[in-house]
Amino acid sequence: MKPWRVAKRTGPLKRKHKRLTFVAIGLGLLAASAGLVLNAFEESIVFFHSPTDFAEKPVSPDRRMR
Incomplete structure (x- = not known):
């Protein structure tokens, strides 16, 4: 069995x-x-507001909730 030969790196990187x-x-x-x-x-x-969040902090009527 021949051992694996490791290629020597002499030049710049290939493209x-x-x-x-x-x-x-x-x-x-x-x-x-x-x-x-x-x-x-x-x-x-x-990402999500629970109903409890709205109960704790009331939201102004002009603010849009999605």
Whole structure:
């Protein structure tokens, strides 16, 4: 059995590898920025208001509730 030969890297990155590295870094930055934005909002993002919420804090009649 011959052992696996490891290719030596002597030149610059191939075009495909550069693109893959660029995309991976871009996706990582996008995920990090989305995480920071969601962390900044914390509890100000509310997807649902229960009836108890409205009973505790009355809402002005001119405010739209969806």
